[in-house]
Amino acid sequence: MRIPIKSVTPETGHAEICGFVHEVRDLGGLAFFLIRDRTGILQVTIPKKKVSEAVLAAAKAVSRESVVRISGPVKAVEKAPGGRELVPETFEIISLAETPLPLDVSEKVSVELDTRLDGRFLDVRRPRVAAVFAIRSAAMHAINDYFHKEGFISITTPKIVAAATEGGTELFPIAYFDKEAYLNQSPQLFKQMMMAAGCEKVYEIGPIFRAEEHNTTKHLNEATSIDIEVSYADHIEVMRILEDVIVKTYEYVDKTCSDHLANMEITDFAVPKGPFPRLPYSEAIEIAKKKIEDPIKYGDDIGSAAERAIGAEMGGHYFVVDWPTEIRPYYAMPYENDPTICKAFDLMHPRMELSSGAQRVHNHDQLVQQIAKKGLNPESFDFYLKPFRYGMPPHAGWGLGADRLIMTMLGLSNVREAVLFPRDMHRLVP
RNA sequence: GCCCAGGUAGUGUAGUGGCCUAUCAUGAUUGCCUGUCACGCAAUCGACUCGGAUUCGAAUUCCGACCUGGGCGCCA
Numbered sequence: 001m002r003i004p005i006k007s008v009t010p011e012t013g014h015a016e017i018c019g020f021v022h023e024v025r026d027l028g029g030l031a032f033f034l035i036r037d038r039t040g041i042l043q044v045t046i047p048k049k050k051v052s053e054a055v056l057a058a059a060k061a062v063s064r065e066s067v068v069r070i071s072g073p074v075k076a077v078e079k080a081p082g083g084r085e086l087v088p089e090t091f092e093i094i095s096l097a098e099t100p101l102p103l104d105v106s107e108k109v110s111v112e113l114d115t116r117l118d119g120r121f122l123d124v125r126r127p128r129v130a131a132v133f134a135i136r137s138a139a140m141h142a143i144n145d146y147f148h149k150e151g152f153i154s155i156t157t158p159k160i161v162a163a164a165t166e167g168g169t170e171l172f173p174i175a176y177f178d179k180e181a182y183l184n185q186s187p188q189l190f191k192q193m194m195m196a197a198g199c200e201k202v203y204e205i206g207p208i209f210r211a212e213e214h215n216t217t218k219h220l221n222e223a224t225s226i227d228i229e230v231s232y233a234d235h236i237e238v239m240r241i242l243e244d245v246i247v248k249t250y251e252y253v254d255k256t257c258s259d260h261l262a263n264m265e266i267t268d269f270a271v272p273k274g275p276f277p278r279l280p281y282s283e284a285i286e287i288a289k290k291k292i293e294d295p296i297k298y299g300d301d302i303g304s305a306a307e308r309a310i311g312a313e314m315g316g317h318y319f320v321v322d323w324p325t326e327i328r329p330y331y332a333m334p335y336e337n338d339p340t341i342c343k344a345f346d347l348m349h350p351r352m353e354l355s356s357g358a359q360r361v362h363n364h365d366q367l368v369q370q371i372a373k374k375g376l377n378p379e380s381f382d383f384y385l386k387p388f389r390y391g392m393p394p395h396a397g398w399g400l401g402a403d404r405l406i407m408t409m410l411g412l413s414n415v416r417e418a419v420l421f422p423r424d425m426h427r428l429v430p
Numbered sequence: 431g432c433c434c435a436g437g438u439a440g441u442g443u444a445g446u447g448g449c450c451u452a453u454c455a456u457g458a459u460u461g462c463c464u465g466u467c468a469c470g471c472a473a474u475c476g477a478c479u480c481g482g483a484u485u486c487g488a489a490u491u492c493c494g495a496c497c498u499g500g501g502c503g504c505c506a
Contacts, residue, residue, distance in 0.1 A: 027470085028463035047464070064457095079465060100440040100458055100476095108468060109442045109456045114498060186506085212504065213431065223506060304502070353506065401506030415506095426498070 002069070006039035010076030010084040017042060017086070018069045018094070020125060021062055023106055031059060034081075035070060038130065043085045044070055045077075051088060058091040065105055065125070067095040113414060120421060120430060131260035132418060135253055136406045138260075140205065142252035143226060146245055152201040152228065157190035159183055159207060163380055170211035172221075183209035186399055189384045191229040192331070192360060195395040196387030200231040205402065213425050217414040218352050220403060222423035229397035235333075235343040235359040238396040239319055242347055242355060243274045245400070246317065250409065264410065276347070277318040279310075284320050287313050299324055311350030321345045330370040332358040333396075347400070349408040357398025364388035 002018045019037035026032075033044040046059050062068060072089040102119040103111045105126055116123040123129050147154065160176060161184045171182040186208050194202045208225045226245075230238055250271040253261075261269050281302075288296050288306035291313070296306055302320070310320075325334045325342040332344040344358035361367045367388055371378045378385065406418040416422040421430055 023467085025466050025469055026463085027466060030464035030466080032466050032469085034467080043467080045465080049464090077465090079467090081467065102440065104441055104456070106468080111441065112499085115441070208506075210505075214502090214504070215500070216502085217500075219505070225506065301504075303504090355506070399506065404506060 004039040005035065005037045005042045008042055008074055008084060008086070010074065012074040012084070014072070015074050015086060016069065016071035018067070020105075021064050021066050021068055021097075024062075024064065033059065033062075033070075035068065036125075036127075041081065043080045043082070044072075045080070045085045045087055046091075047087070055088050055091040058093050059088075061096075062091075062093050063097050063099050065097040065101055065122070066093055067097075068093055113416060117416065117422065117427065118430070124420070127263045128265070129417075131257075131263040132406070132410060132412070133420065134260045135257050135264075135410065136402075136418065138253055138257050139249050139406060139409070140402070142249045143205070143245060145252075146248050147203045147228070150201070150241070152203045153194075153199050155187075155191065155194060155199070155202045155204050156206065157184075157187045157204060159209070162383075170213075172209050172211045185210055186225060187227050188331070188399070191227055191397060192395065193384070193387050195229055195231050195362075196390065196392050198231075198393075200393075201228070203228040208399075215425065217416075218404060218407070220415060220419065220422055220424055224402035224419075226400040226402050226405075227397065229395055231393040231395045233359075233396045234394075235321075235345055235357065235396050238357055238359075238398055239278070239321075239345055239347075240275075242357065242398055242400065243276050243317075246276075246347075246354075246405075247272060247274050249405070253409065266410065272317050276316070277314060278321045278345075279314065279318050280322045281320055281324065281341070282322070284310050299326065301327060307348070307352065308350075311348060311352075314348070314350060316350065317354075318348050319345045320348060328358065330374045330376065331360045331367065333361050343396070345398075347398075349404075351408055352404060353401075354404050354408065355398050355400040357396065359394070359396035362388065362392045362394045364392070 002016050005017055005019060008015050008017065017035060017037065019035045022034040022036040022041055024031065024033055029048050031046045031048065033046065035042050035044055046055065048056060069092040070086065070088045070090065072087050074084050074086050076083060077085045101122065103115055103122055105122055107126060124133065160174065160181050162181060171185055174181050174183060187204050187206065191202055191204060204227045206225065208223050210221055210223070212219065212221070228238065228241065230241070254269055254271050282298060284302060285296060285298050285300070287310050288302065291309035292305045294303070294305060302310070322341045323344045325332065325340055328342050328344040332342040334342045342358065345356065346353050347355035361370060364385060367385065368378045371381055403415050403418045406412070407415045410418070412418055416424070
């Protein structure tokens with residue numbers, strides 16, 4: 001029976017392990033093999049005069065990163081890593097790795113991200129990279145767990161859609177039999193429809209697609225979005241949920257991922273403290289005005305330079321609230337007492353935007369008016385508008401970028417590092 | 431879409447017109463080595479993205495193509 005390397009201790013007695021050959025150090029009469037599985041690395045020591053011919057032959061033939069099965073007695077040896085080593089009675093090469101390797105798994109020389117992504121399966125063998133995805137998995141678990149505990153219904157909505165409904169971004173056209181179709185940019189309209197369906201609290205974690213030709217460290221053409229929509233809630237309420245999700249996710253990672261964080265050499269993992277500051281858009285602009293050279297005025301979008309300047313000033317997660325209605329999508333609810341600003345918000349990490357959301361317009365006629373005001377044709381929104389005519393609860397929601405959440409949580413320099421097989425304008429394979 | 435910077439062994443790099451038969455590290459192959467832990471030692475192998483131009487001479491200059499990294503805009 002194979003046992004995980006982590007559970008091989010000086011007291012184990014006899015063990016069978018499977019894994020990759022991490023490193024080989026041949027001293028002549030004595031050879032050391034480091035065998036790695038998902039749980040750790042074990043030293044296998046071969047005193048050449050004392051092992052069988054078969055073991056010797058396999059040890060000589062094996063290459064780095066080959067898959068092997070090894071069994072034998074475990075001995076407590078002080079000078080071995082982890083205080084124990086295995087001396088093989090059997091040494092089976094299950095799958096021989098070709099040489100040379102496309103990238104160095106043992107990290108003796110650095111590798112560029114592009115090379116890493118070309119050979120992602122090898123890249124993820126590196127413990128520091130595997131840790132990113134183990135932590136991502138834990139984070140997603142915490143998020144799912146939070147929503148289930150809070151009574152949300154998990155939904156799945158179509159990624160193949162008929163029209164460019166939301167506006168504001170380029171979509172990927174696809175061939176759908178004899179019709180024109182697109183990959184969906186967000187579940188926005190569908191999750192709103194689920195409010196009309198009476199589900200009250202829904203969430204979806206799924207892919208979104210944007211055909212923008214951007215070339216930055218924080219954009220992808222296929223991203224993972226965490227989306228919620230809540231009936232009878234306003235923007236204040238869903239901001240509280242968002243803050244809660246962020247804090248609880250960090251807490252869960254902090255509590256359960258210490259080994260993975262150690263593999264990434266993260267020693268100062270900090271759980272953000274709620275509540276996050278609510279910074280009105282107008283004040284954000286004032287901060288940016290003082291700190292950046294490029295002119296910025298009320299009514300402008302907050303660009304990258306301004307975003308960084310404000311982030312430095314705030315020092316942690318914060319919300320930008322009370323945006324001008326003009327620069328937010330048509331579905332954002334304007335304030336009753338001042339319709340020039342609306343109940344929309346962005347959640348910011350000092351490095352970048354993580355999420356945006358709003359209380360939505362739930363009145364049909366007002367929505368039609370706002371669509372028209374944005375220069376869009378309400379007739380092409382019929383499937384979306386229809387639910388608003390048969391009883392639509394007031395509602396609010398947000399979308400949170402899962403990849404950016406992991407990127408900022410782990411201090412990764414490129415969002416592609418947080419995604420197993422990222423899609424950008426230059427990369428379609430693997 | 432606009433702008434900038436790049437493309438040298440499997441990997442990461444040095445090299446700004448002749449001293450390049452191209453540096454260093456890592457790797458691979460072979461040999462030596464019984465306590466390595468980035469093992470050590472020796473030998474060997476392995477590269478200038480492609481096409482054109484300038485020049486006596488191009489990895490190096492110019493033009494084009496292809497590929498890559500990054501910034502902006504916009505966004506998650």
